[in-house]
Amino acid sequence: KSDKIKEGFISLPVCCKKSISVAWKDITHLEATSNYTKFYFSNGKNLLVSRTMKDFLSKLDAEMFVRVHKSFAVNLNYIVQYDVKEDMYVELKGGAKISVSRRKKKDFLEKRRQYFEN
Numbered sequence: 001k002s003d004k005i006k007e008g009f010i011s012l013p014v015c016c017k018k019s020i021s022v023a024w025k026d027i028t029h030l031e032a033t034s035n036y037t038k039f040y041f042s043n044g045k046n047l048l049v050s051r052t053m054k055d056f057l058s059k060l061d062a063e064m065f066v067r068v069h070k071s072f073a074v075n076l077n078y079i080v081q082y083d084v085k086e087d088m089y090v091e092l093k094g095g096a097k098i099s100v101s102r103r104k105k106k107d108f109l110e111k112r113r114q115y116f117e118n
Contacts, residue, residue: 037055088101
């Protein structure tokens with residue numbers, strides 16, 4: 001499974017016209033809050049960036065990251081379990097539980113299937 005992880009990086013603006021480069025594989029999930037996006041990392045840290053999640057999703061690997069909710073996108077490599085029948089959530093390594101919206105359920109299941117079959 002680890003050979004599936006593509007080496008990709010994304011540049012995140014932090015402050016004073018500076019940016020940091022972050023490896024896709026280190027991002028567990030993203031959370032949208034109006035015009036901000038909060039990135040959560042595998043080391044437990046997070047970073048709030050003043051751009052929309054949509055801006056970033058176009059720059060991240062569309063096979064690896066899937067939007068599960070209006071406000072959330074997850075890295076498929078971090079999912080430990082999920083339930084899209086009753087409670088509608090995904091659980092990530094580290095314990096984060098994220099809602100899956102009914103609208104995004106089909107897309108999530110499809111992407112997950114494709115990702116782990118390839």
